[in-house]
Amino acid sequence: MTMTDPQALLRIGLVSERAKRAEERLKAERKGLEGAVRRTLPFLVRRKIGVTMHEVRCVLLEEVIASVTRPYHVTPVFAGDRIVGALVLDGFAVAAGLDGVLGASKDQFTVLDPAGLSSAQAALASRVARGLVAAFDEALSRCDVRFHAGPDTIGSSASHRPPHGEGGSSSPEPGGLLVACTLRMGEDELSGHVTLLLPAAWFDSVVPGPAQTTEPEPRTTAAMAFVELDVIAELGRVKVPLTRLATLKVGDVIRLPLPVDARAHVRVGDRALFQGKPTTRGAQLAIALE
Structure with missing residues (x-):
């Protein structure tokens, strides 16, 4: 099939429109997703670290992993017993999560080895990731999408190679377009990034509620x-x-x-x-x- 094939062009157009709709729909959930991070990681408020939606885009999981700060941690996201997406914590997000779990003081910051996480660090990162996935599931429940964290078959790595489990690929099923929502913790060069990847098709048929453009009556x-x-x-x-x-x-x-x-x-x-x-x-x- 060539780029001049009408069916190929139509398929590309449909994918592009679906991607755009999914991105806009997920952007509309900004406040809920930012609040989910704050509730899961309350120490961010104590440290006065802001949480903002950084970007929403349709992308491959491999592209996200290739761009994050090492050592990263990836937790698969399931719908039922089927893997549909992933949650990616970059190195700074993992360090911030460990600080919160371990109760570090405001002037203490965990420094991680870029070569990878230890078993204990990976276990704590998994605990943080599972809490985030549960909070994101709750935040997006009004979109009629439900999901949960699966077993850490993807795990942690410092490699830029796409992750695979021992029993085969642990990446989301091929052929499905994923929409990635990245939330940033902090504003400086040490800010952490949390990226949630979900099927774009989930948000393709969701009709957002009417936007409130006026202030309520006094x-x-x-x-x-x-x-x-x-x-x-x-x-x-x-x-x-x-x-x-x-x-x-x-x-x-x-x-x-x-x-x-x-x-x-x-x-x-x-x-x-x-x-x-x-x-x-x-x-x-x-x-x-x-």
């Missing part, structure tokens, strides 16, 4: 100021078999499968707003937002 704003919402601070959930539930009585203890320093999720309805550390204020329980 009367509406004034009335809404007095609306009360139930803010829920949820430390965790546990599944209890019905037979066990039927035997519970006063004095029994229900154990949560969580560490004592686990963070509470503060939400309104199903929408997560913050994470926080349980504490006390006088004789009352409290949540210190992070």
Whole structure:
């Protein structure tokens, strides 16, 4: 098939239009995606590190990996049991994530070996990546797309060679156009980059909601100021078999499968707003937002 073939030209045109629509649709979710990074990495707020959408473009996974700072970390993204995309953390993003997980002070910065991550560093990077994928899934739920992090068959590397698992290719299925959304943490030369790659076709048929171009009426704003919402601070959930539930009585203890320093999720309805550390204020329980 040559470039003069009408069918080939039509296919190129369709791909180009799909790419453009996917890029514009993902750009419209900027605030939600930026907020997802801040909620997953609350230490960025403490360090006053900004999070901004850097770029959205249709690209190959190999091109993203070839351009990132080493050592990078790649986590496959699945829909059901099928790999559909990936999350790429560049070297600076991995270092920032490790600082947050390890509780480094504001003047401490992890320096990574460009040759690659250690096993412990890769495990922590995977933990950060999984949290980001879950937050991005929630942020894009209104687009009717759902996904989750899969096993780290792609892993970490300092190589510019496209990643492959031991059992074959771990890249997204060939032939599918991917849209890559890159979010930047920081503004200087040490800024980290997080890139989420998803199928462009997912956003091809999504119709964005009407954009709000005018400010709400003052009367509406004034009335809404007095609306009360139930803010829920949820430390965790546990599944209890019905037979066990039927035997519970006063004095029994229900154990949560969580560490004592686990963070509470503060939400309104199903929408997560913050994470926080349980504490006390006088004789009352409290949540210190992070």
